[in-house]
Amino acid sequence: MEKTIAGKQITVNEEGYLTDFNQWNEQVAEALALEAEVSLTPRHWEVLKYLQNEQKNQVALSIRRIGKSGLLDIKEFYQLFPVAPLKTATKIAGIPKPASCI
Amino acid sequence: MKNLVILGAGTAGTMMANHLHHHLKRPDWQISIIDEKEEHHYQPGYLFLPFDIYTPEDIVKKIEEFIPGDVNLVREKINRILPKENVVQLSSGRSINYDILIIATGAKIAPEETEGMKGSEWQKSVFDFYTFEGSLALRDKLRHWQGGKLVIHITEMPIKCPVAPLEFAFLADSFFKHKHLRDKVDITYVTPLSGAFTKPKATETLEHLLEEKKIKIESDFAVECIDNDKKELVDYGGRRVPFDILVTVPTNKGDDLMERSGLGDDLNYVPTHKATLQSKNYENIFVLGDASNIPASKAGSVAHFEAEILTDNISLYIEGKPLKEEFDGHANCFIETGNGKALLIDFNYTHEPVEGSFPFAGIGPLRLLKESRINHMGKLAFRWIYWNMLLKGTHIPFVPATMSESGKHYN
Ligand SMILES: Cc1cc2nc3c(=O)[nH]c(=O)nc-3n(C[C@H](O)[C@H](O)[C@H](O)COP(=O)(O)OP(=O)(O)OC[C@H]3O[C@@H](n4cnc5c(N)ncnc54)[C@H](O)[C@@H]3O)c2cc1C
Numbered sequence: 337m338e339k340t341i342a343g344k345q346i347t348v349n350e351e352g353y354l355t356d357f358n359q360w361n362e363q364v365a366e367a368l369a370l371e372a373e374v375s376l377t378p379r380h381w382e383v384l385k386y387l388q389n390e391q392k393n394q395v396a397l398s399i400r401r402i403g404k405s406g407l408l409d410i411k412e413f414y415q416l417f418p419v420a421p422l423k424t425a426t427k428i429a430g431i432p433k434p435a436s437c438i
Numbered sequence: 439m440k441n442l443v444i445l446g447a448g449t450a451g452t453m454m455a456n457h458l459h460h461h462l463k464r465p466d467w468q469i470s471i472i473d474e475k476e477e478h479h480y481q482p483g484y485l486f487l488p489f490d491i492y493t494p495e496d497i498v499k500k501i502e503e504f505i506p507g508d509v510n511l512v513r514e515k516i517n518r519i520l521p522k523e524n525v526v527q528l529s530s531g532r533s534i535n536y537d538i539l540i541i542a543t544g545a546k547i548a549p550e551e552t553e554g555m556k557g558s559e560w561q562k563s564v565f566d567f568y569t570f571e572g573s574l575a576l577r578d579k580l581r582h583w584q585g586g587k588l589v590i591h592i593t594e595m596p597i598k599c600p601v602a603p604l605e606f607a608f609l610a611d612s613f614f615k616h617k618h619l620r621d622k623v624d625i626t627y628v629t630p631l632s633g634a635f636t637k638p639k640a641t642e643t644l645e646h647l648l649e650e651k652k653i654k655i656e657s658d659f660a661v662e663c664i665d666n667d668k669k670e671l672v673d674y675g676g677r678r679v680p681f682d683i684l685v686t687v688p689t690n691k692g693d694d695l696m697e698r699s700g701l702g703d704d705l706n707y708v709p710t711h712k713a714t715l716q717s718k719n720y721e722n723i724f725v726l727g728d729a730s731n732i733p734a735s736k737a738g739s740v741a742h743f744e745a746e747i748l749t750d751n752i753s754l755y756i757e758g759k760p761l762k763e764e765f766d767g768h769a770n771c772f773i774e775t776g777n778g779k780a781l782l783i784d785f786n787y788t789h790e791p792v793e794g795s796f797p798f799a800g801i802g803p804l805r806l807l808k809e810s811r812i813n814h815m816g817k818l819a820f821r822w823i824y825w826n827m828l829l830k831g832t833h834i835p836f837v838p839a840t841m842s843e844s845g846k847h848y849n
């Protein structure tokens with residue numbers, strides 16, 4: 337699905353996740369955050385970078401994993417991204433929705 | 439003489455012992471299997487105990503009934519694996535050497551992972567049905583309960599048999615209808631997932647059934663704690679769900695022995711190649727059943743399909759040949775939907791459950807992803823098949839280890 341956001345043409349799947357990380361940049365993230373009603377602070381950016389890094393290292397992301405990240409606890413994760421935080425944060429970070437389970 | 443050692447005599451370990459003793463014989467090989475328990479439980483039966491559909495006698499048998507005579511059954515707790523030395527240490531202090539090790543120690547509930555779960559309300563109003571004791575305590579409670587808020591809850595994924603909590607909700611609906619209490623019972627299904635299930639097509643069907651049965655769903659719920667005083671589930675975002683009876687599936691974990699041995703991940707599951715079932719870190723260690731971290735369902739049917747492929751791979755490994763990369767994540771599960779009906783789903787790593795007929799394309803007799811009585815008969819027959827065929831390693835006619843795409847309606 338094609339979508340224009342922050343003046344840029346991006347491709348997303350039916351759930352709104354970017355299908356190509358190369359199309360991601362900070363403006364795209366800002367715009368995706370706006371859609372999710374989250375306004376990004378420096379702390380949010382730290383978390384987004386952390387998630388992108390984990391994704392790059394092929395770590396399976398989960399709420400439990402966030403709790404053990406040492407970067408933030410689950411409580412804070414919810415304060416930053418109040419609704420379905422892992423799904424929201426990964427969407428803004430431009431990485432796939434975590435395949436939590438089978 | 440060489441030693442092949444199987445850890446755990448549950449569903450997966452027992453099947454492997456039955457397969458392998460035809461292939462690895464004395465005096466070249468000795469097969470040993472280690473388990474701390476006396477009894478083998480048919481765990482799918484835990485779902486039916488609370489509703490008085492099965493009795494304890496239906497689901498408990500002695501472990502040794504299913505272990506071949508030429509396999510050495512060791513009844514002890516396993517303390518540690520020393521993978522570099524090829525040694526298993528038992529709690530008594532005794533050690534057993536192995537040439538090949540098969541890990542089949544399963545998964546179990548860990549209610550202590552959630553604050554307040556094993557609190558003052560445990561087995562008073564907070565129950566599990568993933569253990570024999572939990573399931574019986576719940577049965578005793580439901581026999582006399584006169585209604586109120588019933589909440590069915592999954593703590594976090596992955597869990598064994600991920601459809602079991604949904605089945606519990608459907609069976610509860612039907613149970614209270616028969617007791618003429620349904621209008622006094624408010625049923626809510628609380629899940630960390632975004633919907634009723636993990637795969638899109640099946641989720642659609644299952645959510646439709648929930649609606650039809652007037653079961654409410656609270657999704658994306660990541661539980662932080664259980665408030666025992668107020669009797670509420672509390673999530674990290676501050677959402678609260680009140681209950682009179684909470685039926686929860688606690689966090690599932692592999693056995694602690696993996697942590698002690700440095701072999702497990704965060705949840706004590708052993709990193710395993712998903713197509714060969716060889717462990718990622720040690721060539722002579724293989725893993726099947728719930729103990730591995732492969733992205734397949736943790737189900738007895740999966741262990742059955744894995745066992746057929748692993749048997750070939752053990753022989754190939756012994757001959758020094760390349761392993762078959764054949765396991766495709768095949769799972770085949772009946773889903774009880776109450777009122778004497780059930781659904782059937784058949785899927786693998788890459789193909790989600792869809793509608794169709796099974797096992798014969800166009801004929802059935804079983805219907806995929808559709809409620810029917812014959813599917814329910816299939817679920818009940820599964821117990822007989824489990825005791826008499828699955829554990830003994832007998833191939834189920836017409837159901838191959840890898841999934842068949844024929845008869846299925848993919849888009
Ligand atoms: C409520 C419920 C419903 C289910 N419904 C279905 C269903 O409908 N269909 C289906 O296919 N599957 C179902 N399952 C899942 C199925 O029961 C499991 O997937 C299957 O039993 C896994 O087999 P396993 O051998 O890996 O583990 P298990 O059968 O659990 O065996 C593990 C064994 O290892 C032993 N062990 C572990 N650690 C140690 C140690 N340190 N020392 C000594 N011994 C040890 C244990 O005593 C146990 O005997 C259900 C499960 C539950 C809980």
